[in-house]
Amino acid sequence: MSVLIDEKMLDHLGVLSKLELKEEERKKTCEDIGDMLKYIDKLNELDTEGVDPLVQIIPMENVFRQDKISNKNEKDKMLANAPQKKDGQYVVPRTI
Amino acid sequence: MHRKKKTVNTWFPEQSDFAGKDDILSLMDFTAVELGEKIKSGDVSVVDAAKDCLDAIEKSEKDICAFITRIDEKEVIRQxxxxxxxxxxxxxxxxLAGVPVAIKDNICTEGIRTTCASRILSDFIPPxxxxxxxxxxNEGALIVGKTNMDEFAMGSTTETSYFGVTKNPWNLNRVPGGSSGGSAAAVSAHQVTFALGSDTGGSIRQPCAYxxxxxxxxxxxxxxxxxxxAYGSSLEQIGPIAKDVRDCAVILEAIMGHDTKDSTSVxxxxxxxxxxxxxxxTGVRIGVPRDYFNSGTDIQIKDAVLEAVKVLTKKGAVVEEFDLSLVEYAVPAYYIIASAEAGSNLSRFDGVKYGFRTKEYNDLHQMYKRTRSEGFGDEVKRRIMLGSFVLSAGYYDAYYMKALKSKALIKKAFDSAFEKYDVILGPxxxxxxxxxxxxxKDPIKMYLGDIYTVSANLAGLPAIxxxxxxxxxxxxIGLQLMGDCFNEKDVLKVAYAFEKTRDYQKSPAASGGKAV
Structure with a gap:
């Protein structure tokens, strides 16, 4: 059941992925993802009826801990990597 | 440096049982454990080791390009x-006290730039x-630099790095493999005695083989x-890359253990x-999957691996062929799961908190989109988009769930194999x-190159x-040995016994000569 990756689908994936491809990248990306899906479709040969999906390999239980602060205030260290900052805060474009 | 010639007699050769000792010229020609012993006994100092390491890197780095970031010489000597x-x-x-080490550049080092070989993290200094x-x-290892890799560990050749291509120390026209290509090349070229890599679908084992x-x-x-x-969180593990099995055991022992900061840590x-x-x-049961020798496998690799089977049989292992099944489904299942997790993990790169931010934008969403589109390379973008697709409404069941169910079947196939065998052997x-x-040029063909390695990631198994x-x-050529979960011991044991039957193969770049 190969899915066609067309311009419309590519736009949709761009929205989901927060990516904006250049005009010259678009055709090749459609083809590449299309080829990968065609290849991935091989899995359809496998009968997985009634099989439980396996997410975690090692059986585990939820890990609980006290909500205690263990680190120091590292605000300056965190902010050091920000591409734009002002008065100890991140600067982002206007959102509303 | 004349110093080397002067000191050479003091540390060579009597205590070294390391094959290839005949032409030891640099302390980087020793294994990590041997070098650690020499430092401990006072034969050589940590500064000697550091200097030889810096010299070795300086000598071959122009050809190999294994490093993205090299620590300043004075700082290395100071440490x-x-x-x-x-x-x-x-x-x-x-x-490992005093032994120089290189770290793959997707592993955070406080105060040392960590780029993931991506433009988007090209100036990121982890806190x-x-x-x-x-x-x-804490063990006293001395970090000398951060090694090149495929961008975000997505690739099999170390060619998708934003910082250039690493070369194979055996032949400079060939790739070192990936994604831990820089780490494997640095060890192979004897720039360092050991390195750390990470393995999401074969990213330690494949470059080691290459x-x-x-x-x-x-x-x-x-x-x-x-x-x-993070790239594929449910699949990846950090591990050692070294010259021999003993080093791997010692380094792994040093880095393993429970950590409250990793919720999947056991x-x-x-x-x-x-x-x-x-x-x-004697008596170790080794299974050899027939499906690991299909027509796509090079005949010379088949021969080399089957030769290893003979050697192990002679040493008393009980070797048997069997059908593992489902081998050809591991790669498609892997790419669905890895891409889905990549799409999710890489959503954090938005140009706000760290990393690269685009220059021109009108609003927040455009800033996100342009930052990511300019910051990520082609392979990364392709996998993020594939990940978004397999998780998207309408396709989630057909792709992502299907992959998780296939993963369950693959795990089951390994479970039944490990009822019969202690170790599974293949290329x-x-x-x-x-x-x-x-x-x-042909991504699908490249992905198929991972056919024998991805299963261990899907099933969580240790593999050398x-x-x-x-x-x-x-x-x-590389030989792979896989064990059941938490059975690193049998894997290391068989690998060690096999290694002891052979001489160490030193790469031309490490021998001081130029690789072709």
Whole structure:
């Protein structure tokens, strides 16, 4: 059941992925993802009826801990990597 | 440096049982454990080791390009002196004290730029170190640099790096493999005695096979992923890349253990891996999957691996062929799961908190989109989009759920195999290292190169790659040994016994000569 990756689908994936491809990248990306899906479709040969999906390999239980602060205030260290900052805060474009 | 010639007699050769000792010229020609012993006994100082390491890197780095970031020479020497003081004071006595190490550039190092080989993190300086890095530093290991890799560990050739292509020390026209290509090349070229890599679908084992060195991917959950920049979280583990099996055991022992900062980290007693380093493999049951020798596998690789089977049989192992089944479904299942997790993990790169931000934008969403589109390379964008697709409404069941169910079947196939066998043996890769510039043209073919490695990631198994020969053109071939979850011991034991039957294969770049 190969899915066609067309311009419309590519736009949709761009929205989901927060990516904006250049005009010259678009055709090749459609083809590449299309080829990968065609290849991935091989899995359809496998009968997985009634099989439980396996997410975690090692059986585990939820890990609980006290909500205690263990680190120091590292605000300056965190902010050091920000591409734009002002008065100890991140600067982002206007959102509303 | 004249110093080397002067000191050469003091540390060579009597205590070295390391094959290839005949032409030891640099301390980087020793294994990590041997070098650690020499430092401990006072034969050489940590500064000697640091200087030889810096010299070795300087000598071959122009050809190999294994590093993205090299630590400033003065700083390395300063740290070496500090470590020496601690050794002298008896504060450091472990096997890796004073031994130089290179770290893959997707593992965070406090104060040292960590790029993931991506433009988007090209100026990122982590505010903390990964747990494995702290553990190595607590053991006294000396970090000399950060190694090149495929961008975000997505690739099999170390050609998708924003910082250039790493070359194979056996032949400069070939790729070193990937994604831990820089780490494997640095060890193979004897720039360092050991390095850390990470393995999401074969990214430790495949470059080790291509570069003729040894590396192990541990059981999922046994080494903390805290500080490893995430790609496929349910699949990846950090592991050692070194010259021999003993080094791998010692390094793995040093970095493994439970960590509250990694919620998938497993609480278990330290396994005591060193006790598995015996040559006695009498009665060890080894299964060889027939499906690992299909027509896509190079005949010379088949021959080399089957030769290893003969050697192990002679040493007393009970070897049997069997049908593992489902082998051809591992790669498609892997790419769905890895891409889905990549799409999710890489959503954090938005140009706000760290990393690259685009120059021109009108609003927040455009800023996100342009930052990501300019910051990520083609392969990364392709996998993020594929990940978004397989998780999107309408396709989630057909792709992502299907992959998780396939993963369950693959795990089951391994579970039944490990009822019969202690270790599963096969090739690491279907072919030797390809020429630079040939792989990225045909991504599907490149992905299929992972066919024998991805299963261990899907099933969480420990798996090692050890050199087992050279092909007609002089390129290394790797032997893979996989064990059941948490059975690193049998894997290391068989690998050690096999290794003891062979001479060490030194790459042309490490021999001081120029690789072709």
């Amino acid at each position: 070496a002196e500090e470590i020496q003081k601690k050794i002298d004071a008896g504060e450091l006595s472990g096997p 903390y170190s990964a747990t494995v890095v702290s553990k190595l530093q 570069c003729g060195v040894t590396g192990i991917k541990p059981t999922y959950g046994s080494v903390s992923r805290n500080g490893l920049i 609480k278990r007693k330290k396994p005591g891996l060193l006790s598995s380093l015996t040559e006695d493999i 690491v890769t279907p072919s030797v290292a390809p020429e630079t510039g040939t792989s990225l 790659s050890v050199p087992c020969g050279l092909d007609e053109e002089g390129m290394p």
